[in-house]
Every structure is written in C-alpha cells, then in structure tokens.
Amino acid sequence: MDFNFSDEQNMVRDGISRLVREQYDWDTRRAVISSESGWRPEFWAQLAELGMLAAPFSEEDGGFGGGAVETMLIMEEFGKGLVVEPFIPSVVCAGGFLKHAGTAAQKEEYLSAIIAGEKVFAFAYAEPQGRYDLANLTTTAKKDGDGFSLNGQKAVVIGAPWASHFVVTARTSGGQSDVGGVSVFIVAKDAEGVSLRDYATVDGRRASEVYFENVAVSADALIGELDNGLPLIETVVDEATAAVCAEATGAMQVTHAMTLEYAKQRKQFGVPISSFQVLQHRMVDMFMEYEQSISMSYLATIKLDEDEAERKHAVSSAKVRIGQSARFVGQSAVQTHGGMGVTDETAVGSYFKRLSIIESEFGSVDHHMRRHIKLTAAA
Amino acid sequence: MNLEFTAEENAFRDEVRSFIENNYPQNIERAAVQDDMSPEDMTAWHKILGEKGWSVPAWPEQYGGTGWTPTQRYIWSEENARVNAVMPLPFGVAMVGPVIYTFGNEEQKAKHLPGIRSGDVWWCQGYSEPGAGSDLASLKTTAVRDGDDYILNGQKTWTTLAQHADWGFFLCRTDPDAPKPQQGISFILVDMNTPGIEVRPIKLIDGGYEVNEVWLTDVRVPAENLIGEENKGWTYAKFLLAHERSGIAGVARSKRGVEQLKEIAQHEMLDGEPLLQDMGFATKVSQLEIDLAALEITELRTLAGEQAGKGPGPESSLLKVKGTEIQQRLTELTLEAVGYYGTPDFRSFPADGSNDFPIGPDYAHSAAPTYFNMRKTSIYGGSNEIQRNIITKMVLGL
Ligand SMILES: Cc1cc2nc3c(=O)[nH]c(=O)nc-3n(C[C@H](O)[C@H](O)[C@H](O)COP(=O)(O)OP(=O)(O)OC[C@H]3O[C@@H](n4cnc5c(N)ncnc54)[C@H](O)[C@@H]3O)c2cc1C
Ligand SMILES: Cc1cc2nc3c(=O)[nH]c(=O)nc-3n(C[C@H](O)[C@H](O)[C@H](O)COP(=O)(O)OP(=O)(O)OC[C@H]3O[C@@H](n4cnc5c(N)ncnc54)[C@H](O)[C@@H]3O)c2cc1C
Numbered sequence: 001m002d003f004n005f006s007d008e009q010n011m012v013r014d015g016i017s018r019l020v021r022e023q024y025d026w027d028t029r030r031a032v033i034s035s036e037s038g039w040r041p042e043f044w045a046q047l048a049e050l051g052m053l054a055a056p057f058s059e060e061d062g063g064f065g066g067g068a069v070e071t072m073l074i075m076e077e078f079g080k081g082l083v084v085e086p087f088i089p090s091v092v093c094a095g096g097f098l099k100h101a102g103t104a105a106q107k108e109e110y111l112s113a114i115i116a117g118e119k120v121f122a123f124a125y126a127e128p129q130g131r132y133d134l135a136n137l138t139t140t141a142k143k144d145g146d147g148f149s150l151n152g153q154k155a156v157v158i159g160a161p162w163a164s165h166f167v168v169t170a171r172t173s174g175g176q177s178d179v180g181g182v183s184v185f186i187v188a189k190d191a192e193g194v195s196l197r198d199y200a201t202v203d204g205r206r207a208s209e210v211y212f213e214n215v216a217v218s219a220d221a222l223i224g225e226l227d228n229g230l231p232l233i234e235t236v237v238d239e240a241t242a243a244v245c246a247e248a249t250g251a252m253q254v255t256h257a258m259t260l261e262y263a264k265q266r267k268q269f270g271v272p273i274s275s276f277q278v279l280q281h282r283m284v285d286m287f288m289e290y291e292q293s294i295s296m297s298y299l300a301t302i303k304l305d306e307d308e309a310e311r312k313h314a315v316s317s318a319k320v321r322i323g324q325s326a327r328f329v330g331q332s333a334v335q336t337h338g339g340m341g342v343t344d345e346t347a348v349g350s351y352f353k354r355l356s357i358i359e360s361e362f363g364s365v366d367h368h369m370r371r372h373i374k375l376t377a378a379a
Numbered sequence: 380m381n382l383e384f385t386a387e388e389n390a391f392r393d394e395v396r397s398f399i400e401n402n403y404p405q406n407i408e409r410a411a412v413q414d415d416m417s418p419e420d421m422t423a424w425h426k427i428l429g430e431k432g433w434s435v436p437a438w439p440e441q442y443g444g445t446g447w448t449p450t451q452r453y454i455w456s457e458e459n460a461r462v463n464a465v466m467p468l469p470f471g472v473a474m475v476g477p478v479i480y481t482f483g484n485e486e487q488k489a490k491h492l493p494g495i496r497s498g499d500v501w502w503c504q505g506y507s508e509p510g511a512g513s514d515l516a517s518l519k520t521t522a523v524r525d526g527d528d529y530i531l532n533g534q535k536t537w538t539t540l541a542q543h544a545d546w547g548f549f550l551c552r553t554d555p556d557a558p559k560p561q562q563g564i565s566f567i568l569v570d571m572n573t574p575g576i577e578v579r580p581i582k583l584i585d586g587g588y589e590v591n592e593v594w595l596t597d598v599r600v601p602a603e604n605l606i607g608e609e610n611k612g613w614t615y616a617k618f619l620l621a622h623e624r625s626g627i628a629g630v631a632r633s634k635r636g637v638e639q640l641k642e643i644a645q646h647e648m649l650d651g652e653p654l655l656q657d658m659g660f661a662t663k664v665s666q667l668e669i670d671l672a673a674l675e676i677t678e679l680r681t682l683a684g685e686q687a688g689k690g691p692g693p694e695s696s697l698l699k700v701k702g703t704e705i706q707q708r709l710t711e712l713t714l715e716a717v718g719y720y721g722t723p724d725f726r727s728f729p730a731d732g733s734n735d736f737p738i739g740p741d742y743a744h745s746a747a748p749t750y751f752n753m754r755k756t757s758i759y760g761g762s763n764e765i766q767r768n769i770i771t772k773m774v775l776g777l
Contacts, residue, residue: 128739131649131718155739156719177651197738200727202747207723209738268514278764327711334754338512338762339537339590342755344582353584353751356714357722364715366659 003298005069012055012066013073019050020081026347033084033204039162044085048117053091061099062112068239072246072301079250082354084205086122086159090114092243094121094167096236097184101224110165110186122163123240124154124187124210125233132363134169134233136177141170141185141217148172148222150187150215160208161198164189168212172227184229186221187212203357204350231308238315241362242300245322248358249297252290252329255351259283259333262340262348279336286332289325296321313375316368323358323365330355382679384450391451395458402427409463415587416465418501418543425467425498434496435472442480442488443496449682453631460631468540470502471495474619475548478566482607482615491546491568503541503571505549505593506616508534513765515550516560516613520595522551522567524602529553529567531575531598537759541578541591544571549595554610566612568604575599583755585748586726620761621695628702630675636709637668643716643742654716667708674701693773696766703756703763710750717743721750 005013023043032040047053055070057063064070071092078087091114098111113119130136139152150170160166166187174181187194193215196208224232260283263274273279296318303314330352334341337348359365384392404427407420428434436452438444447455459466476495479487494500511518520533531551541547547569554563569576575598580588606615641664644655654660681694714721720739725748728737757763771777 126719128720129648131647131654133650156722199738200724201722202724202751203722267510268512268517270514270517276764278767331754335757335762338758339507339755342583342752342758344584344586349584349751352754353747356747356750360715360718360721364718366657366715369659370657 005073008064008066009069009073012052012070013077015050016052016074016077017080019046019052020077020083024081024083029082029084029204033200037162038200038206039085041162044117044120047085047087048115053087053117054115056091057095057099057111057115061107062115068242068301068304071239071243072297075243075246076250076253076297079247079252079354080254082204082251082350086120086162088240088243088247089123089159089163090119090121092240093123093236094165096239097167097223097232100235101184101232103220105220106186106223119164120159120162121165121167122157122160122208122210124157124160124166125169125237126155126157127153128155130155132360132367133177134237135179135182135230137169137171137182138176139168139170139212141172141183143172144216147216147218148185150185150193150212150217152212154210154212156201156207157210158201158205158207160189160196160210161206166194166210167223169229169233174227179230181227182229182233183226184223184233185217186223187215187217191215191217201357203354234308234312237362238300238311239304241315241319242297242304244358244361245293245297245300245318248322248326248355249290249293251351251355251358252286252293252325255329255333255348255355256283256286256290258348258351259286259336262337266338273336282332282336286329289328293322293325309375309379312371313379316363316372316375319363319368320365320372323360323368326355326358382676384454388450388454391447392454392458395455396461398431398433399458399462399464402431403462403464407465409465421465421468421543422498422501424465425472428467429497429499434467434498435476437473438476438480442476442492449685450679453679453682457631457634460635463635467498468501470504470539470544470548471500474504475502475568478548478606478615478619481618482566486603487568487606494545500546501540501544503538503544503547503593505535505538505541505547505569507537509536512537513762515616516564518550518552518564520549520551521555522549522553522565522600524553525599527602529600529602529605531567531569531595531600533595535593535595536581536590538578538591538593539589541571541593542580542588544578547571547593548606550612550616553612557610561613563610564612564616565609566606566615567600568606569598569600573598573600583752585752586724587748587752621692628674628678628698629706630671630678630702633671633702633705633709634675636706636713637664637671639742640664640667640709640713640716643713646740646742647716647718660712660716663712667705667712670701670708671705674698674705677701693769696761696769696773699760700757700763700766706756707753710746710753714746714750717746720744721747 051064054063055066059065095114098107141148141150168185168187170183171181172183193213195211198208201207263279264272266273300315300318303311333348334352340346341348404423407423425434435443436445436447436455440446479491506515508518522529522531549567549569550564551567552563553565557563575596577594579592581590582588645653647654649657678698720743725744
C-alpha cells in the first residue's frame with residue numbers, strides 16, 4: 001500500500017498549486033468570469049508552457065509520462081481556485097479519446113495541439129432528452145460518400161465558446177438508446193453547418209447549445225470503431241468523472257477552511273461563533289465529509305485502469321459519496337456564514353455554486369447510485 | 380378529532396376561489412426571484428385586496444381586518460398558493476402593522492394603517508446590522524434626541540427590498556448606558572426619503588438584488604415617529620418577530636411547489652420512463668410530501684390552539700425550521716429533476732422583453748437560482764440554529 005506521490009507528481013502538484021495561488025486570486029477570477037470571453041487564453045498558454053496540459057499523457061503520445069494521478073492532482077488545485085479553464089473538456093475528454101483510440105495521424109494532428117494549448121476542445125455528448133444516459137442520442141451521423149453527414153443538437157456543452165474543435169457523439173445505427181450504433185467524431189467548430197448558442201453558466205463558466213446541420217465529416221474524423229463507440233465513451237467519461245471528483249475535493253477543502261476561518265473571527269453574543277457546539281460539530285462533519293471524499297477520489301483515480309466493472313463500480317461509488325459531500329459541505333458553509341454566505345461577492349457563495357453543479361456533472365448522485373446498484377446486482 | 384372542514388368553511392373556500400379567479404391579475408406571475416418583478420407587479424394584488432377589504436385578514440376588525448378565523452385565513456392562503464399569487468409583502472401587513480395598532484398612538488394609527496391596508500406605502504425592516512445579526516440586541520445604530528427630533532446614525536444591512544421602500548421601521552440605540560443591551564433600544568418609523576439615508580443594493584448568489592445596505596448619516600426624524608416608549612423597542616421587536624415567524628412555514632406554497640415538481644418529474648424522462656416512476660427519485664418526492672403533511676397538520680394544530688385563544692408561542696420556531704427545511708429540499712429536488720438544464724445561467728441571455736428562455740424547458744431556467752436563493756430561508760427571520768436555541772430554552776426548559 002502506498003499513498004505517496006512520486007517526485008514527478010509532487011512537482012506537478014507544487015507547480016500547479018503555485019500557479020493557481022499566484023495567478024488565480026479571487027479578484028482576478030471574478031474579473032475573468034465577468035469579462036467578455038469568460039476565460040484567460042494567456043493562462044491556458046501558461047499551463048501549456050509549464051507542461052501541465054502534457055502531464056497526463058505518455059511520452060510516446062508527446063506527454064510527460066503521467067496519467068490519471070496527474071490529472072487528479074491538477075484538478076484538485078483547480079478546485080481550490082475554482083479555475084474555469086477547460087482542462088476536463090479539452091485535456092481529459094478530448095485528450096482521453098485520442099489517447100485511447102486515436103490513430104497515429106489523429107494524435108499527430110490533434111493531441112500534440114491540445115498538449116501545446118494550440119487547439120482547445122469541447123466534448124459535445126449530452127442531449128436535451130438524454131439525462132445522463134450516454135447512449136441516448138438523437139444526433140445522427142449518416143454515411144455520406146466516404147464520410148458522414150452530422151445532424152443534431154448537443155446540450156450544455158461546457159467550454160464550447162472557447163473551443164476550436166469538438167468531440168461529438170452520434171448515432172450511426174440502431175435505435176435511440178441502443179448500446180450499439182454509437183460513434184465518436186472530431187468536428188471543427190468552423191465546419192459548415194455548425195452553429196452555437198453561447199451562454200454563461202451559474203457556476204461562472206461558459207457553455208453552448210451546439211447545433212449540427214448537415215455537417216460533412218470525413219471518414220478520418222471517426223475516433224475508435226464505427227458503431228462501437230460506447231465503451232470508449234464510458235471509459236473517457238469515467239476518467240472525466242474522476243477528474244471532477246478531484247476538483248470537488250479541492251473546492252471542499254477550501255470551502256471548509258474558509259468556513260473555519262470565518263467562524264473564528266465572526267463574533268455574535270460577544271464570542272466567536274466557532275464556540276457554539278452546534279457549529280463546531282457541523283464543521284467537524286464537513287471535515288469528515290471532505291476527508292472521505294479525498295479517499296473516494298483516490299479510489300476512483302486508482303481504479304480507472306482496472307477492468308470495466310471494477311472501474312465503473314469505483315467511479316460511481318466516488319461520485320455518489322462526493323456528490324453528497326459536495327452538497328453538505330457547500331450548504332453548511334453558506335449556513336455558517338449567515339447572511340454573508342448568500343452574497344455574490346463572498347467567495348463561499350461561489351464555491352457553493354460550483355459544488356452544487358458538480359453534484360450532477362457527468363451524472364447525478366441518483367444516476368451513479370443506479371449504476372452502482374446495477375453493477376452490484378450483475379456481479 | 381376531526382380534520383374535515385365545516386360546511387361554512389367549504390362555502391368560504393368557494394367564495395375565496397371565485398374571488399381570486401375573477402380578480403387576480405392574469406399577467407402577474409411570481410418570478411423566480413423577487414427582484415425580477417417590477418414593484419408595481421409586486422403590489423398589484425395587494426391593491427386589489429385592499430379595495431376588497433382582504434389585504435390584512437389577521438388584523439382586528441376595527442383596523443380593517445376581516446374577522447376570519449385562523450382556519451379561514453389558512454384556507455385563504457391555500458387558495459392564493461394554488462394560483463401562485465404574489466401576496467402582499469409582509470413588512471407592512473404582518474410586521475409593522477400589528478406593532479402600530481398594538482403599541483402606536485392614535486395619530487400613528489391614523490397616519491400609517493391606511494397605507495399598509497391599501498398597499499400604497501411600501502415598508503422595509505431595519506433591524507440587522509453588519510455586527511448584529513443573530514445577536515440583534517448588540518445593534519449600534521444610534522438615535523439621539525435633539526429637540527423634537529431624533530438624529531439617527533449607523534448602518535443597517537440585509538434590508539429586504541428597501542430599494543423600493545417609502546417607510547422603514549428601525550431599531551436604534553437610545554440609551555448606550557442601559558444595564559442590558561436590550562433595554563436601551565427604541566422602535567422608530569423612518570420616512571425613507573429623509574435626507575441622509577443611502578440605500579445600496581447587495582447582489583445575492585442567484586445574481587439578483589433583493590437586500591440592501593442602508594446607511595444613516597445624521598438622519599433627522601420627528602420624535603413623534605417613536606413607537607411606544609423610548610428604550611422599550613425590544614419588547615415591540617420581539618412581538619413583531621413572533622408575527623414574522625408565523626406564516627414563514629409556507630405550507631400552502633410548498634404544496635404547490637410539490638405539484639410543480641411532480642409535473643416536472645412526469646415530463647423528464649429516464650430510461651424511457653418518467654423520472655417520477657424512478658424508485659430513487661419517487662422516494663424522495665414521497666418523503667417530501669410526507670414531511671409536508673406532518674408540517675401541515677402541525678400547523679393546523681397550532682391554528683386550532685390559536686382559535687382557542689392561545690397566541691403564537693415558541694411553536695412558531697418549529698414551523699419555521701421544518702417549513703424552511705422543506706422549502707429548501709423542494710428546490711434541491713427541482714434542481715436534480717431538471718438535469719443538465721440547471722447549469723445555464725438564464726440571466727446571461729439578453730432580455731428581449733419576452734419571458735422565453737431560449738434553451739431547455741421553461742421550468743428549468745429558474746431551478747438553480749431558486750435553489751441558491753432559498754438558502755436564505757434557514758438564515759433569515761432568526762436562523763434555524765437560533766430557532767432551535769429558542770426551543771431548547773422555551774419548550775424543553777434546558
Ligand atoms: C457496551 C459498553 C461497553 C463499555 N466498556 C467499557 C470498558 O470496558 N471499560 C471502561 O472503562 N468503560 C467502558 N464503557 C464506558 C464508556 O466509556 C462510557 O459509557 C462512555 O465514556 C460514556 O460515559 P457515560 O456512559 O457516563 O455517558 P455520559 O458521559 O454521561 O454521556 C451522556 C451523553 O452526553 C454526551 N456528552 C457528554 N459530555 C459531552 C460534551 N462535553 N459535549 C457533548 N456531549 C457530551 C455523551 O456523548 C452522551 O451522549 C462501556 C460502555 C458501554 C456502553
Ligand atoms: C435574504 C435575507 C433577507 C433579510 N432581510 C432582512 C430584513 O429585511 N431586515 C432585517 O433587519 N434583517 C434581514 N435579514 C437579516 C437576517 O435576519 C440575518 O441574516 C440573520 O439574523 C443572521 O444574522 P447574520 O447574517 O449576521 O449571521 P450570524 O449571526 O453571524 O450567524 C452566522 C452563523 O452562526 C450561527 N449562530 C449565531 N449565533 C448562534 C448561537 N447562539 N448558537 C448557534 N449558532 C449560532 C447562525 O445560525 C449562522 O449559522 C435578512 C437576511 C437575508 C439573508
């Protein structure tokens with residue numbers, strides 16, 4: 001048993017931690033999320049320069065020989081700073097598809113550009129009717145000559161306004177929710193027939209509804225096997241889920257720390273409110289919740305490379321536990337801050353909002369509980 | 380023991396229902412957050428009720444009340460909730476009004492009660508301060524007597540909808556040397572247009588503006604605006620807080636909210652079936668309905684006690700705690716129900732004059748902001764921790 005990180009991993013953690021602390025202070029973040037573009041391409045360039053966008057990839061893929069643990073360490077620090085830049089969509093998701101199933105040519109063209117920060121991807125998988133079912137797709141890619149013609153709508157595509165490219169899931173055969181018949185494509189945002197409706201999200205990011213109308217997709221834009229994309233999608237979404245779990249632990253840690261800090265300095269009835277036992281115990285519960293969450297984040301990360309059933313089991317366990325903790329920690333933090341907790345200007349409110357949305361990102365507590373139940377029944 | 384309404388009560392319900400059907404302004408819908416409504420929309424129903432004589436049902440008849448029994452008032456609030464009516468704001472009707480008719484003098488009653496009844500005068504509550512929240516008695520805003528006036532200095536905060544207020548009722552310190560902090564406080568009515576008052580809106584986490592900082596700099600207020608006796612304000616303030624708490628349970632509105640949640644969960648699909656058929660989700664909805672039933676009967680028991688002549692006591696703390704917990708769970712479940720479409724920020728879409736939300740189902744657009752906003756309910760009106768402290772002392776005798 002070993003819960004230590006390697007020297008290289010510690011370097012990644014220290015590097016990203018310093019960067020977030022120095023470059024992502026609270027006021028800067030506020031200014032960034034309310035700016036026209038909503039993000040900082042120059043911060044992204046800095047991440048690339050420091051090798052952070054390469055950290056999770058093997059050396060033969062042009063990376064630094066890292067993997068899921070590196071992603072976890074980075075996302076934890078991103079969670080601490082509520083970083084909005086699209087590490088999960090571009091690096092974890094698009095990078096993940098290319099890492100697992102990209103051809104040499106695709107890796108050459110796209111993965112190296114993702115690592116260099118030159119191309120930014122968004123992951124267009126969710127649909128208005130789909131809830132969290134990855135196979136429930138009405139977007140279609142029909143054979144058209146050598147390539148495909150893509151039609152459909154993708155919902156709440158995180159980071160789409162910043163993206164140059166999309167990874168898109170589409171139905172190439174079968175019925176709306178069939179396991180088979182799903183395929184994955186790379187589509188450039190400026191391709192003919194792609195249109196977007198951009199908006200802000202309640203947790204300070206940007207997203208779009210993305211519409212595809214007779215978009216011509218060439219045969220070499222297919223990632224992985226035709227019609228058999230679902231296992232690949234599930235693998236990548238599990239990796240993204242583990243990443244968002246790590247982000248949640250970082251956000252919870254800071255949320256808890258700022259709550260302790262506030263409770264120690266806020267006085268009512270002539271004493272710090274931290275002296276009230278009901279608040280003390282709640283802060284203890286918050287502490288226990290995030291410690292358990294860190295454990296589950298580790299579990300999910302470690303099991304990502306195991307066989308499918310074990311991986312899914314661990315990831316769903318983590319997402320359930322962490323979704324519940326995220327809610328408890330966020331709500332408790334707001335409550336302990338009293339009126340200050342519900343103001344826009346205090347950091348705690350923003351952490352609460354991000355944690356609230358993380359609850360359902362890549363599947364809600366209910367969704368992962370269902371998946372856990374099904375896996376348990378099948379085992 | 381009998382839970383049925385009497386024939387008279389049912390007849391009353393019919394009368395109320397048809398009045399609402401015929402008179403409620405069709406164009407006025409409750410917005411997700413209060414500040415998204417125009418001040419005119421917020422008071423429209425109040426004004427109609429004022430004309431009918433139904434705007435202050437709980438007041439004594441001599442001041443314009445209806446003489447309805449507590450049960451009739453309950454039916455009244457249920458029927459309004461059924462259509463999601465925008466009810467009169469509580470600051471005048473439920474808070475300062477009763478203080479004025481109970482402790483005010485005849486001039487004060489004549490001057491202020493008609494405007495509260497009609498809905499023409501908008502009131503706000505100036506209690507809390509940056510340093511005095513749960514510990515309200517530690518408030519620092521001063522009122523110093525100067526001839527026929529008081530001169531007010533200090534800062535209030537969290538003052539709900541003060542940006543539209545004509546009048547405010549303020550707690551101020553008139554005796555800094557009183558042996559206990561509660562003993563040196565006075566209850567003063569303030570015309571919000573008086574020079575020296577500055578109202579600064581505070582943005583809340585849902586992106587809306589419903590509370591304000593209120594800065595008072597040498598605000599000159601006629602001494603005749605003092606309610607009751609100088610330094611006795613704490614008594615009136617506590618009287619008022621008991622009134623604030625009753626009704627905060629929001630049973631009728633939560634019942635309506637559960638119906639809406641069920642509609643959403645019928646519409647949202649999961650594995651080809653309505654979400655409401657999913658055992659996991661349905662269990663949570665049923666749990667909520669069961670807890671709401673328990674709260675409703677508890678409230679009815681309290682009403683029955685009131686009908687028998689018992690005033691609202693510490694049991695209003697129970698109603699506040701359980702009522703707000705249910706309201707919060709309702710918003711959690713609604714956010715869960717809408718799935719991905721809880722994430723977009725509907726305020727980021729340019730207002731085009733219509734209420735159309737350009738993406739996702741209509742019912743989704745307010746789910747997250749409402750969830751965020753409703754965290755306030757366990758904080759304001761005396762936080763739920765403070766309510767539990769009250770029950771600890773007053774009910775359990777610990
Ligand atoms: C099955 C069993 C086996 C045991 N075996 C042993 C043994 O082998 N050897 C041995 O020496 N003892 C043993 N104990 C005793 C055990 O350690 C005590 O029961 C325990 O320390 C609690 O003390 P108490 O029962 O006097 O409860 P109390 O101390 O009277 O506590 C009563 C309640 O008050 C709460 N409370 C007390 N102080 C505080 C505080 N400051 N803040 C908040 N809440 C507080 C407690 O949590 C508890 O809920 C055993 C007890 C049990 C039930
Ligand atoms: C949306 C909103 C609208 C409001 N509207 C008005 C208004 O119109 N007029 C007005 O005057 N005020 C208003 N308030 C203020 C409200 O009454 C206060 O926010 C509330 O009393 C809590 O005070 P605080 O915010 O200073 O929190 P604090 O008192 O600092 O409390 C912080 C935390 O400590 C806990 N705590 C404090 N003391 C104890 C204790 N003894 N034991 C256990 N826990 C304790 C609290 O429960 C809370 O969790 C409003 C507040 C909000 C959020």
